[in-house]
Amino acid sequence: MAAADYRRVIVKLSGEALSGSEPFGIDQATADRFAADLIAAQALGVTLGVVVGGGNLLRGATAASHGADRTIADVMGMLATVMNALALESAIERRGAKARTVSALAMPQVCETYERRAARRHLDEGRIVLFAGGTGNPFFTTDTTAVLRAAEMGADAVLKATNVDGVYSADPKKDPAATRYERLGFDEALDKRLGVMDLTAFSLARDHAIPIIVFSIREPGAVESVLRGTGRATIVGG
Ligand SMILES: Nc1ncnc2c1ncn2[C@@H]1O[C@H](COP(=O)(O)OP(=O)(O)O)[C@@H](O)[C@H]1O
Numbered sequence: 224m225a226a227a228d229y230r231r232v233i234v235k236l237s238g239e240a241l242s243g244s245e246p247f248g249i250d251q252a253t254a255d256r257f258a259a260d261l262i263a264a265q266a267l268g269v270t271l272g273v274v275v276g277g278g279n280l281l282r283g284a285t286a287a288s289h290g291a292d293r294t295i296a297d298v299m300g301m302l303a304t305v306m307n308a309l310a311l312e313s314a315i316e317r318r319g320a321k322a323r324t325v326s327a328l329a330m331p332q333v334c335e336t337y338e339r340r341a342a343r344r345h346l347d348e349g350r351i352v353l354f355a356g357g358t359g360n361p362f363f364t365t366d367t368t369a370v371l372r373a374a375e376m377g378a379d380a381v382l383k384a385t386n387v388d389g390v391y392s393a394d395p396k397k398d399p400a401a402t403r404y405e406r407l408g409f410d411e412a413l414d415k416r417l418g419v420m421d422l423t424a425f426s427l428a429r430d431h432a433i434p435i436i437v438f439s440i441r442e443p444g445a446v447e448s449v450l451r452g453t454g455r456a457t458i459v460g461g
């Protein structure tokens with residue numbers, strides 16, 4: 224299937240990307256640019272769910288390496304994803320499109336609690352659904368959350384929007400000689416332990432035959448270009 228044929232996708236947005244050129248936190252101008260990008264992608268007739276990370280605010284494993292209790296640190300990481308989702312939700316709504324944050328951690332004063340059927344209905348009705356709170360469990364990542372929600376929502380693909388323009392033979396930030404793949408099978412990604420995504424996420428995607436498209440969110444309009452099949456990206460398992 225060409226990327227342009229996808230009807231429903233889950234966009235995984237790295238938390239780090241939301242800080243824009245700042246070292247930390249939520250950069251409103253960047254949130255606004257992502258909102259514009261998502262709305263442009265939706266205008267192609269694609270229904271969109273978004274899983275946002277929390278790395279711009281807190282990563283559980285990093286906090287634990289500094290002495291925090293891992294499970295508590297992971298809860299803090301999941302709470303960070305809720306803040307990011309709310310920032311994106313309001314940026315999308317400021318532009319006049321409909322968005323709904325649903326959280327795997329119940330916080331009824333803040334947003335809807337994730338429930339599979341209700342979330343599917345929001346997508347069917349054309350709302351951009353922001354899946355917050357990760358899976359709701361420690362020791363998982365938002366990459367795994369994106370694949371999980373893609374399986375539950377009946378999505379055709381996960382679009383992993385990050386700070387690299389695809390999957391490389393090694394981490395391109397550490398190895399300047401690393402070469403970029405255009406396409407890659409799940410087994411190869413798993414066997415070679417290509418670190419762009421965690422192995423739990425890759426294996427869940429393989430089990431459910433959900434392709435993962437990795438691309439850079441730095442270019443404005445990147446989500447739309449990937450959906451049109453014109454953007455620079457690596458397709459894993461497609
Ligand atoms: N084989 C690889 N190909 C591409 N990127 C890789 C690879 N191995 C590690 N990476 C790293 O994965 C990161 C992208 O994943 P992402 O989930 O957005 O960030 P993080 O893991 O820091 O939260 C990039 O910063 C990149 O340096």
Ligand SMILES: O=c1ccn([C@@H]2O[C@H](COP(=O)(O)OP(=O)(O)O)[C@@H](O)[C@H]2O)c(=O)[nH]1
Nearest residue numbers: 238276277278282283297300357358363365
């Ligand atoms: O199901 C999940 C998803 C996320 N997290 C926590 O939330 C943090 C932020 O998510 P992630 O690191 O995936 O964000 P990203 O790297 O995309 O910014 C993680 O470090 C974990 O501590 C978690 O505990 N369970």
